[in-house]
Amino acid sequence: MQVQITLPYQHSQADLETALRHRFGADIPYRILKRSIDARQHRNIRVTYSVTTDTHDPAADFQTLIARQKQQLQSKEVMNARPVVVGTGPAGIFCAYWLRLHGFTPVMLEQGPPMMQRIRDMARFMKQGDLHPWSNICFGAGGAGTYSDGKLITRIRSPFISFVMQTFVDHGAPEEIRYLYNPHLGSNKIRQCIKRLLDSMEESGITIHYNTRFTGYRTSNGEHISGVETHDGQSLDCHALFLATGHSARDVYRLLRHRQAQMSLKEFAIGVRVEHPAVAINQIQYGPKYRELYGSIETAQYRLASTWKEEARAVYSFCMCPGGYVLNASTDSTGVVTNGMSNYRKSGRFSNAAIVVNVSAADLAERGYDGIDGGLALQTELEATFRASVNTPGSSHIVPGQRLQDFLQGESSSSLLDSSCLNPVAPSAMHKLFPEFMYSALRKGFTSFDRKMRGFSSHERAQVFGLESRTSSPYRIDRDRESLRSPSHPNLYPIGEGAGYAGGITSAAVDGIRAAQAYIQMLTGVEGEEMTQKSKHDSEP
Ligand SMILES: Cc1cc2nc3c(=O)[nH]c(=O)nc-3n(C[C@H](O)[C@H](O)[C@H](O)COP(=O)(O)OP(=O)(O)OC[C@H]3O[C@@H](n4cnc5c(N)ncnc54)[C@H](O)[C@@H]3O)c2cc1C
Structure with missing residues (x-):
């Protein structure tokens, strides 16, 4: 059963529980789905809760899905190949995190430095004006998400949203983000969460190369990407490339244009x-x-x-x-x-x-x-x-x-x-x-x-x-609606805000998971997985 309870702005947890007891006629377990403020009447500002008695935790569904897919992938030779994820913003992080949960050991490339160095670089820019080209508000550990306002509201609909919220909670975010209408971590808390998440990802076996800029790729037949190149002359073999470089990676756009990857103008x-x-x-x-x-x-x-x-x-x-x-x-x-x-x-x-x-x-x-x-x-x-x-x-x-x-x-x-x-x-x-x-x-x-x-x-x-001027990307890096792969490079997954498929932290994170999930489905041959089908990947306005 789902009910709505409206209370005066100033109320306590006990007031909510009394109202629920009154409505249900007994003390029964409940879960808050949404909490929002109604300030239309200034003299009577109220808070509305949407509450359900269904206490089934959606996180359990993800455990089942992951366990099943992991089993299907286990014997595949491709598990020895390391997917490459470029960019450690929300899209790259959640893509690599989902892949790791399935047994892959992704390699991540991030042009900017780890978190603490980035914070020092930013402080120097604000005080003295020395702008670091790879360590600033948009670039470095955690991407633009690190200095974001930490508003987690999104207009997209996807079952993966609850997974993203739960992952933030598991890494230090307050439980309330799972149900507030307008969840907000603020720059201070989202930075802590992202740091914990990145640290735990490295501990779990993901390699993150900081201060390492992706500068090119080689193809085996003009289309299939067989390796990526970095600014310091390194070369990595690559079975699948997830490009999550954000809306300010102008050198990446130039590279893709030069290599004739399929792209379009985005308003x-x-x-x-x-x-x-x-x-x-x-x-x-x-x-x-x-x-x-x-x-x-x-x-x-x-x-x-x-x-x-x-x-x-x-x-x-x-x-x-x-x-x-x-x-x-x-x-x-x-x-x-x-x-x-x-x-x-x-x-x-x-x-x-x-x-x-x-x-x-x-x-x-x-x-x-x-x-x-x-x-x-x-x-x-x-x-x-x-x-x-x-x-x-x-x-x-x-x-x-x-x-x-x-x-x-x-x-x-x-x-x-x-x-x-x-x-x-x-x-x-x-x-x-x-x-x-x-x-x-x-x-x-x-x-x-x-x-x-x-x-x-x-x-x-x-x-x-x-x-x-950086409200979103001025390009879309084209991809197939179902497989999420580039038409010009069949193992390239353009993801997140820079590719034109997200407009904020949560939608970028969800897009990262969707791309990883599409890759997994391609490998397992199980098409039309319900979790992915339900997602809508339009970018936000
Ligand atoms: C100040 C600020 C406040 C914001 N507030 C909010 C908010 O409150 N709520 C919200 O939903 N959204 C907010 N946003 C937007 C949000 O941060 C972005 O939508 C989100 O971070 C996009 O995620 P992403 O992973 O697609 O890209 P990004 O977070 O931009 O990450 C891209 C990463 O790729 C790296 N990269 C780029 N090129 C290369 C390369 N060649 N080699 C290696 N690495 C590379 C970059 O260094 C960067 O770390 C804010 C943004 C800013 C800047």
């Missing part, structure tokens, strides 16, 4: 990161008296979107970080890129989110960014323009910023207000740096958001930073 989005005092967002979402009414309520979130169908235009918020920090997520010194993070407690003084405009193939073609590489060309060009607006040549240390009111009115800001940005910020006339179609869409978007959340765009302390 993406570009915009700014907007920041408000967290109190301002709390007051809009919970009402001006939220402190008196609820005491220490969790920092408020928002999700905004406006679409103009006739213009095929959409402006929406993305990666909202309540009580968070604006980050300089640049991966090289040719451009500046922003992003956001928050810690588990969401206790920072500011709240930020990306506000982005969709960029379609037609937008690119109309402006001369033709062909498959058009998205990357626009992305690179704009990042460089934003960088140059506040930095000296060869540096991407300083983040361009502008007061939101000035941005919307087309005026330069003479100074900036206090902000959460961990890198230095400087005023930039960002309204002049966007192509006209993006700037006018952003203005329209902010205007409509102010109607949905009164004071959102007119708040005098709101500021924008840029460029928010």
Whole structure:
């Protein structure tokens, strides 16, 4: 039986149990499926639980599936070959982890350093501006996931989501992520989980070569990949290659284009990161008296979107970080890129989110960014323009910023207000740096958001930073829908966000498992496995 229980915001575990006893007429075992906050009525903010009496743990189904498949694989000669997984972001990690559970001993290549070195490199970049090309917000142990905000919500549907959550819990995440509507680990907790996961994977027999960049591959008949090459001249034999290099691996895109791997242009989005005092967002979402009414309520979130169908235009918020920090997520010194993070407690003084405009193939073609590489060309060009607006040549240390009111009115800001940005910020006339179609869409978007959340765009302390350009990959590395293999290289599995099949931590992790599972099914000859069939692999918006 499944029931919904709604309680006032301030309640205890005992209140929930009393309500359940009342509903069921007795004390019976239960499992929380979802917990969400309903703040539509500011004077009566409530929490809704979706609870089931079915206490069957889905983790047990995975144990059965893995045990059966492991048995089927046992006698196969291929078990002596080591699959190669490139990239230690969520897609690469969960792919290698699933393979290891089935008895394979994958080799992982990661261009960046292990976690502790990466943390030191990032601290140096924030303070002194020395950007390490392979050790930054996007590159290094754990991939972009390591510095992510740790929001685990996803729009995809897949039975593997519960496996991903359970794996995080097994590596130190709080149990609540299994049932919260909006599970959030924060940068601090996800980093710890990923470190534990990577350490345990190495202990279990997976080899991870850090500071080792994948630079090429050889083929046996022009198609089948027989080996991979690294920047330091190593060469590894390869039976199956899982490419999980993320959306910022521009050298990998260049390599694949050069080798004529089948790829296509993928639509993406570009915009700014907007920041408000967290109190301002709390007051809009919970009402001006939220402190008196609820005491220490969790920092408020928002999700905004406006679409103009006739213009095929959409402006929406993305990666909202309540009580968070604006980050300089640049991966090289040719451009500046922003992003956001928050810690588990969401206790920072500011709240930020990306506000982005969709960029379609037609937008690119109309402006001369033709062909498959058009998205990357626009992305690179704009990042460089934003960088140059506040930095000296060869540096991407300083983040361009502008007061939101000035941005919307087309005026330069003479100074900036206090902000959460961990890198230095400087005023930039960002309204002049966007192509006209993006700037006018952003203005329209902010205007409509102010109607949905009164004071959102007119708040005098709101500021924008840029460029928010790495919302997703500008390419899709094509693959067959069922086998998940590249049409040009039959043993290449392009996976995760960089290949265009995921839009966040959970969907990238699920995609990694799906690819490993597709490989296993190909080897066992058991097609149409229920677990894989149920998954939907569209990328998130
Ligand atoms: C600051 C920030 C905050 C974010 N917050 C969230 C959030 O709260 N929730 C959410 O769902 N998503 C968030 N994301 C997005 C999320 O992190 C990504 O969607 C996810 O990490 C993608 O996983 P991936 O495995 O596909 O690629 P990545 O995590 O990008 O990993 C790719 C890895 O491949 C390595 N690599 C690249 N090229 C090579 C090469 N040639 N050789 C060897 N290694 C290579 C890279 O160094 C990197 O470690 C955030 C991202 C950032 C940057």
